[in-house]
Amino acid sequence: MASIRDADRVSDFDPAWLILPLALMLVSMFLLPIAWFFVRTLQDSGEGFAEIVDTIWTVLTSPAIRGSIVITNWIALVVTLVALLLAYPIAYMMARSRGVAFTLLVMCVVLPYFTSVIVRTYSWMVILGRQGLINSLLLWTGIVDEPVAMMYNTFAVVVGMAYVLLPYLVLTLYATMKGIDPSLLRAARGLGAGGFYIFRRVYLPLTLHGVFSGCLIVFILAIGFFITPALMGGPSDVMIAMLIEREVELTLNWPLAAIMSLFLLVVTLVLYSIYYRFANIERMMG
Amino acid sequence: MADRWIRFVVALISVILIAPVLVVLILSFSGDPYLRFPPNSVSLRWYETFLGNPEWRRSLIASLSIGLMTSLISTVIGFLAAYALVRGRMAGKRIMLSFVLLPLIVPHVITAIALYFVSAPLGLVGSRFWIAVSHSVVAAPIVVLILMSTLQGVDPNLERAAFGLGASRVIVFRRIVLPLIVPGILSAALFSFLASFDELIIALFLSGVSSETLPVRIWNSLRMDVEPTIAAVSAFLIGVTVFVLLIDAAARRMLSVGRAAPTR
Numbered sequence A: 001m002a003s004i005r006d007a008d009r010v011s012d013f014d015p016a017w018l019i020l021p022l023a024l025m026l027v028s029m030f031l032l033p034i035a036w037f038f039v040r041t042l043q044d045s046g047e048g049f050a051e052i053v054d055t056i057w058t059v060l061t062s063p064a065i066r067g068s069i070v071i072t073n074w075i076a077l078v079v080t081l082v083a084l085l086l087a088y089p090i091a092y093m094m095a096r097s098r099g100v101a102f103t104l105l106v107m108c109v110v111l112p113y114f115t116s117v118i119v120r121t122y123s124w125m126v127i128l129g130r131q132g133l134i135n136s137l138l139l140w141t142g143i144v145d146e147p148v149a150m151m152y153n154t155f156a157v158v159v160g161m162a163y164v165l166l167p168y169l170v171l172t173l174y175a176t177m178k179g180i181d182p183s184l185l186r187a188a189r190g191l192g193a194g195g196f197y198i199f200r201r202v203y204l205p206l207t208l209h210g211v212f213s214g215c216l217i218v219f220i221l222a223i224g225f226f227i228t229p230a231l232m233g234g235p236s237d238v239m240i241a242m243l244i245e246r247e248v249e250l251t252l253n254w255p256l257a258a259i260m261s262l263f264l265l266v267v268t269l270v271l272y273s274i275y276y277r278f279a280n281i282e283r284m285m286g
Numbered sequence B: 001m002a003d004r005w006i007r008f009v010v011a012l013i014s015v016i017l018i019a020p021v022l023v024v025l026i027l028s029f030s031g032d033p034y035l036r037f038p039p040n041s042v043s044l045r046w047y048e049t050f051l052g053n054p055e056w057r058r059s060l061i062a063s064l065s066i067g068l069m070t071s072l073i074s075t076v077i078g079f080l081a082a083y084a085l086v087r088g089r090m091a092g093k094r095i096m097l098s099f100v101l102l103p104l105i106v107p108h109v110i111t112a113i114a115l116y117f118v119s120a121p122l123g124l125v126g127s128r129f130w131i132a133v134s135h136s137v138v139a140a141p142i143v144v145l146i147l148m149s150t151l152q153g154v155d156p157n158l159e160r161a162a163f164g165l166g167a168s169r170v171i172v173f174r175r176i177v178l179p180l181i182v183p184g185i186l187s188a189a190l191f192s193f194l195a196s197f198d199e200l201i202i203a204l205f206l207s208g209v210s211s212e213t214l215p216v217r218i219w220n221s222l223r224m225d226v227e228p229t230i231a232a233v234s235a236f237l238i239g240v241t242v243f244v245l246l247i248d249a250a251a252r253r254m255l256s257v258g259r260a261a262p263t264r
Helices: A002-010 A015-045 A048-061 A063-096 A099-113 A117-128 A133-141 A154-178 A182-190 A195-223 A227-232 A240-251 A254-278 B002-028 B045-052 B054-087 B093-100 B108-122 B128-152 B156-164 B169-197 B201-206 B214-223 B229-263
Strands: none
Touching (some): A015 B128, A063 A099, A099 B229, A117 A227, A117 B002, A117 B214, A154 A227, A154 B002, A227 B214, B045 B054, B093 B128, B128 B169, B128 B201, B201 B214
């Protein structure tokens, strides 16, 4: 052991310093711009701190913004549940299979995961559109006579977002399920437990940690979503991030955009701190 | 049996997962003058429009050059940070990592607006280099994640042994560390390129009129009239993703071969 310590002492330069370039970049291109944006836009919205806080409160409790906050949370919640329902069996099968079946499953998850969000959204617009895949099928089989309106509503937003965010859940759940000791399941079977009983009492509890951290990351990403709801949603599906973009692009109401950004940022950071306590952040992106 | 049911359900979900990708690929070869699925005829006309139109071509070049610059900047900076986080002696590594990963968590809309807010007065909107630097903010954390897991697979005793034999840090780095993690660096470079190549929101705010990237042009086109050219452009983006994933898979195989070699 002495020799290893000597060797460590020989390398007098601590590699910890190598984090500096990235830290500098994140401070100057990320932290400071966000802070500057908040300070500059909010300082005009009132005289003194108390008045600014008052303005922020008035904005956040106004009916339009409150409605958007409710819709955002609601959509994010449904998206998370839909994604979980679809991701769980996929991850379960991935953890169990090998060879060709495993490769195919990984392909079905990873290829969409690394495809641009705008491309994935576009493809769902093609599938759900008036002249899209599903309507063509429905008309061809004679189930309906008129194309069904599946685009530009909350349903379309949920489908599109769940599709985009599903891989995060699959990969988190897969990591958890891969770590389950199969002898526990064998032991349960040996003791006479049935398939569903084993799932409910042994397998499911062992995966709850992954379920929780996977759902949390999907929810965090969902509340800040912009591209998919903006392209697939109807007039009532205005999520917070869309409202922020609109204030900046169309009405040029910077203070309003800043207040909503601040709110979204605070909620995101609170949820992220919970995630930080529970999950392995190194596996955040799968 | 319950098992057969699960298999059936998983097969069904897998089809739903891969179908959108296939739909875009099929649609890109459509010969119809407007959006319709399935298409009635087959042609390459939308690829011709994509590559024949100077504006689409300019976006392609903008996307490629921004992606390459982002890949270079974020791989270098991200590698140094990953090395620091794995081998450095510092307190609170985990909290540091959680800070480094923040750009992946904070909604891109906020990052993009804040960057636009400081870039506009400086006249930096429209600069490709500036977009690449901004993209590096979200690409570098991905590099850190990839290279941290690669570096954790390298036995620190190899480095200690080299130090013990009198090698300097530069030599150790060049002769021991670098050869062992070349595949990891390659995949970090590829995925940071992809992160930039596919990124929409930051590019949307910073591109101006002169450096619209492919995702920005797709976005603008989807908001006005959905021209079928988008299918060809989207298929092209999917092709780039497939290409990146294939090279990455090859690099990983190289890595496992490299790992196995010393035990012979």
